[in-house]
Amino acid sequence: MREPSLNFLRTLVNTPSPVGHETRGQRVWLDYAKQFADETFSDAYGNCVAVLNKGGSPRLMLAGHADEIAMAVNYIDDDGFIYVRKMGGVDAAITKAQRVVIHTRTGPVKGVVGNVAPHLTKQDGDPKPPKIHDLFLDIGAGKRKDAERLVRVGDPITLVDEFELLRNDLAVARAFDNRIGTFAVAEALRLLKESKGKLHAEVCAVSNVQEEVGLLGARQIAYSLKPDVALVVDVTHATDYPTVSKAQHGDVKSAKARPSRTAAATIPKSSRASRRWRRRRKFRSSTRQCPRRAARTRTRFSGRAAALPARSSVCRTVTCTRRWRW
Numbered sequence: 001m002r003e004p005s006l007n008f009l010r011t012l013v014n015t016p017s018p019v020g021h022e023t024r025g026q027r028v029w030l031d032y033a034k035q036f037a038d039e040t041f042s043d044a045y046g047n048c049v050a051v052l053n054k055g056g057s058p059r060l061m062l063a064g065h066a067d068e069i070a071m072a073v074n075y076i077d078d079d080g081f082i083y084v085r086k087m088g089g090v091d092a093a094i095t096k097a098q099r100v101v102i103h104t105r106t107g108p109v110k111g112v113v114g115n116v117a118p119h120l121t122k123q124d125g126d127p128k129p130p131k132i133h134d135l136f137l138d139i140g141a142g143k144r145k146d147a148e149r150l151v152r153v154g155d156p157i158t159l160v161d162e163f164e165l166l167r168n169d170l171a172v173a174r175a176f177d178n179r180i181g182t183f184a185v186a187e188a189l190r191l192l193k194e195s196k197g198k199l200h201a202e203v204c205a206v207s208n209v210q211e212e213v214g215l216l217g218a219r220q221i222a223y224s225l226k227p228d229v230a231l232v233v234d235v236t237h238a239t240d241y242p243t244v245s246k247a248q249h250g251d252v253k254s255a256k257a258r259p260s261r262t263a264a265a266t267i268p269k270s271s272r273a274s275r276r277w278r279r280r281r282k283f284r285s286s287t288r289q290c291p292r293r294a295a296r297t298r299t300r301f302s303g304r305a306a307a308l309p310a311r312s313s314v315c316r317t318v319t320c321t322r323r324w325r326w
Contacts, residue, residue, distance in 0.1 A: 051205075052193060052199070053202050059201070061227035061229070062231050064181025064206075065182070065217060066178075100113060102151050103156050113135055177235045186207075
């Protein structure tokens with residue numbers, strides 16, 4: 001990887017962007033992407049867009065989400081300890097004993113997630129994994145008033161865990177989900193800008209917000225841009241390490257597999273063209289159907305009412321950029 005791109009990735013990943021508070025990370029992304037764009041802008045929600053070859057056709061949207069899972073201050077007890085709630089899919093079990101940063105209106109406040117030593121606990125049988133409400137933070141405050149001078153309920157919290165390169169170009173970081181996706185679409189924009197071929201399509205690189213709490217930013221920007229085609233870049237789980245069942249989760253190797261997903265219900269010609277395109281590039285694919293469409297189909301053919309997912313359900317596939325309406 002070229003050095004400027006690696007430095008951009010390092011800065012992008014290390015910049016905290018908890019869901020709902022993505023502004024700092026979005027500034028980093030937009031400052032880099034604007035070098036390769038004809039036009040850049042952001043909307044009221046915080047989605048950022050860099051446009052290349054404006055006015056071209058068709059309009060192609062390349063998107064990744066900028067937000068990361070995090071926690072938030074939920075309660076401060078009389079002794080100054082802070083209890084938290086989840087913002088996205090936080091795993092409480094791996095959060096214990098970690099150092100954290102609380103992002104407050106006056107600046108960052110350092111803390112640590114408390115963890116009772118096994119010598120002081122008595123449990124029958126296997127220990128149970130902790131719940132998020134069991135976690136407490138120590139910021140060094142002796143009482144509630146001291147803590148409330150520094151933080152307030154609702155302040156977002158991220159782990160202290162930054163970008164590191166290991167051997168064989170293997171990297172670890174806190175927020176690859178999905179800062180690596182926004183990095184990929186920015187780099188795609190750069191490569192298109194630097195290529196010598198004539199570009200016919202209008203390309204909109206998008207760094208969208210609030211994916212971790214309901215795909216909100218992607219839905220908003222899709223309605224605004226109205227793209228003809230959308231390619232969405234996100235992470236998946238590798239299965240090339242011990243204790244993971246490949247029979248259940250598939251054979252996905254780190255830095256090698258390139259899985260893609262398409263909808264079960266789509267335009268036949270588009271679906272066939274998509275399959276041919278993936279075969280030429282050795283993409284692996286799987287099929288996922290919109291949950292509400294699947295439920296409606298079961299109702300129609302069985303004659304019995306099927307339980308429908310929430311109306312806000314969205315088809316999370318690369319071929320769908322609109323909210324399903326019923």
